[in-house]
Ligand SMILES: Cc1cc2nc3c(=O)[nH]c(=O)nc-3n(C[C@H](O)[C@H](O)[C@H](O)COP(=O)(O)OP(=O)(O)OC[C@H]3O[C@@H](n4cnc5c(N)ncnc54)[C@H](O)[C@@H]3O)c2cc1C
Ligand code: SF4
């Protein structure tokens with residue numbers, strides 16, 4: 001099986017290059033992460049992040065044959081050879097497949113990703129009907145892998161201004177929560193031409209989310225809510 | 232050394248899983264300056280993978296109270312758990328779960344709007360009666376929901392994070408007082424000294440020492456390795472939990488919640504075999520019991536598949552609706568890794584290394600304790616531990632499902648409270664002992680050696696295979712003795728292992744080498760403790776000593792690295808306020 005992998009170590013390389021690798025005796029039902037680990041056994045200098053191996057920790061988002069995805073749940077059989085693996089697009093590369101995610105997390109932090117409640121806390125749990133709770137499905141499961149945001153053209157063009165699909169999905173996660181009481185603050189934080197409204201509904205985010213989430217829809221919901229709020 | 236970067240905080244928390252984050256949150260409330268160091272971004276910590284839920288006797292679904300929860304935990308521990316700590320945990324549970332809800336955890340809900348609770352293994356009403364439903368769940372993604380919420384709360388509290396810093400070793404004043412740690416900034420390869428008046432280890436479990444396991448790659452027992460090197464023992468390391476339902480041959484976990492929702496196990500004859508091993512609790516008996524039953528079915532030729540090497544977990548009879556709503560995460564896992572939909576097809580499963588019951592010995596306040604000169608439980612000044620790396624011990628010889636997420640929030644908070652108190656009394660930083668810094672740096676420098684030698688990956692693989700083979704579900708003296716020899720031989724070979732990558736920036740090969748050293752320490756402690764304990768209790772099943780032996784072995788083991796020495800200390804059988812639960816034969 002043939003691989004072409006983006007390599008760059010600023011300590012030794014003047015610039016990035018693609019390196020070819022071959023692996024023999026690979027079972028195509030294996031995941032891409034397993035193959036990268038095999039390659040690393042031959043060449044210790046190849047660097048990538050990974051941890052859980054089952055698509056829940058969000059460590060190993062990479063660009064695979066031109067699409068963002070998680071190495072640990074991408075079966076080799078699904079990929080055309082040579083399998084081209086690159087770091088997430090639009091992010092500063094630290095080394096090989098490892099990118100600097102700081103800006104991604106800054107946007108996440110900026111949307112105040114925590115429940116805000118002003119009422120005094122009851123002795124018991126706050127009640128929430130199963131239907132109210134259902135509204136959080138498809139939102140809270142985000143693993144902050146960054147596949148969506150780093151595949152969004154609006155983010156490439158406005159990396160500082162536009163919050164990006166992952167952060168906006170989380171903003172909606174709290175707006176949609178019947179327990180949250182910061183609706184007005186959350187909406188006003190997203191006003192202006194960039195933070196929310198740079199989304200051009202290009203749907204790249206939905207296409208690549210490895211958890212099957214739909215940030216574009218969440219963004220639409222925030223827009224609707226904002227309109228209602230203004231009226 | 233003077234050129235090293237240095238930072239000073241009141242408290243250093245090593246680990247940003249549920250345990251570390253809960254502690255940091257508590258400390259933020261008392262305005263202590265806190266540094267949280269994690270080798271991965273906090274939400275990548277393995278708490279994220281916990282599926283089934285967290286125990287608390289809320290009695291939302293069925294009658295319940297903390298005292299029943301306590302009874303089940305003591306019995307589940309095969310009476311090795313410390314009953315004072317267990318009482319403390321079970322009493323605190325409801326309050327802390329409610330607090331998690333207030334903090335925003337998206338728990339699933341019952342029709343009346345309360346937190347959804349499901350039955351889990353080893354749970355009973357009324358001290359051994361009917362099945363209880365005590366496990367509070369956010370679908371089958373409870374760990375994810377809790378970890379993200381705790382991280383979010385820490386964002387609000389403006390906790391100071393050192394993300395992607397790898398802690399190498401503890402540092403001290405040379406007189407036994409722990410004063411922080413030396414860590415490596417992974418992205419630059421630069422070491423840094425983090426000084427602190429109190430240090431809390433919350434580094435998680437170590438199931439990576441076994442080949443097939445449910446754990447993340449990062450669960451390498453680093454905190455346990457650090458403690459052993461500091462001359463402090465590890466407690467009860469022979470008790471390693473094998474979860475009954477890992478995906479056969481691969482290891483990913485299928486939550487006990489699958490059985491809690493009504494799933495059950497069958498052998499190749501289609502027989503619901505748990506009825507033979509645990510006539511009352513059946514598929515919801517304790518994990519050690521179910522794992523042994525599966526291993527026995529396979530050994531006696533009733534396994535499924537062409538190799539007869541697994542059994543099947545059925546949930547298809549529950550209907551698509553229940554699988555989609557209550558078990559979406561395991562459905563996704565089965566689809567991805569097995570190309571099957573559990574709503575139609577049973578899942579092949581086999582016992583898989585899962586949870587480290589043993590660990591760093593602590594008291595109820597999270598203080599690390601060891602026998603030195605003043606008795607069996609002398610507190611080590613400045614050092615705390617909480618979560619899976621610690622051994623309080625609330626899980627004893629066998630942990631109940633849903634009790635670990637509880638353990639991490641209860642004792643993460645308890646440790647923080649004690650630390651906050653301690654900070655009131657010790658206002659100043661003590662001078663560091665240079666030697667302890669040099670030792671930590673020496674661990675790093677050792678990997679700069681450039682010559683021929685074996686690779687870390689090779690040794691890691693052999694270690695994992697050896698542990699699986701010689702220290703698995705069923706154990707005997709001969710097999711364990713050979714295991715000890717083999718692991719020690721690997722330790723020797725590790726001295727001569729080398730790296731081929733000597734670069735600084737994001738050198739993950741170096742990190743894996745440091746992790747392997749920790750895994751080696753933990754593996755030695757595990758197999759040596761297992762060889763010494765000549766009885767069967769909880770997860771430790773000796774074919775040559777099939778009975779529990781309270782007379783000789785109702786005691787905790789303590790393994791010291793120096794001289795590979797074992798010592799023992801009594802179990803705390805006296806609870807805080809209620810009567811103790813005397814040891815009884817354990818039937819489910
Ligand atoms: C698949 C799975 C499912 C589970 N399901 C449940 C369940 O349903 N209910 C339940 O109660 N329990 C469950 N458990 C157990 C429970 O999830 C864990 O025991 C618990 O989450 C451990 O939390 P922790 O905070 O102690 O450690 P972890 O969450 O493992 O965090 C460890 C932290 O330490 C850091 N760290 C480690 N070493 C270093 C180092 N050298 N330098 C810097 N940082 C370091 C890591 O980066 C990480 O942040 C499950 C476990 C697994 C594996
Ligand atoms: S839909 Fe919006 S957020 Fe998603 S990729 Fe397109 S522009 Fe980006």
Ligand code: SF4
Pocket residue numbers: 141142143144145146147148149165166169208209210211212213215
């Ligand atoms: S929305 Fe999906 S792609 Fe985006 S960060 Fe979350 S899990 Fe990853």
Ligand code: FES
Pocket residue numbers: 050051052053054055056057058059060070071072073
């Ligand atoms: S390794 Fe955790 S998501 Fe892939």
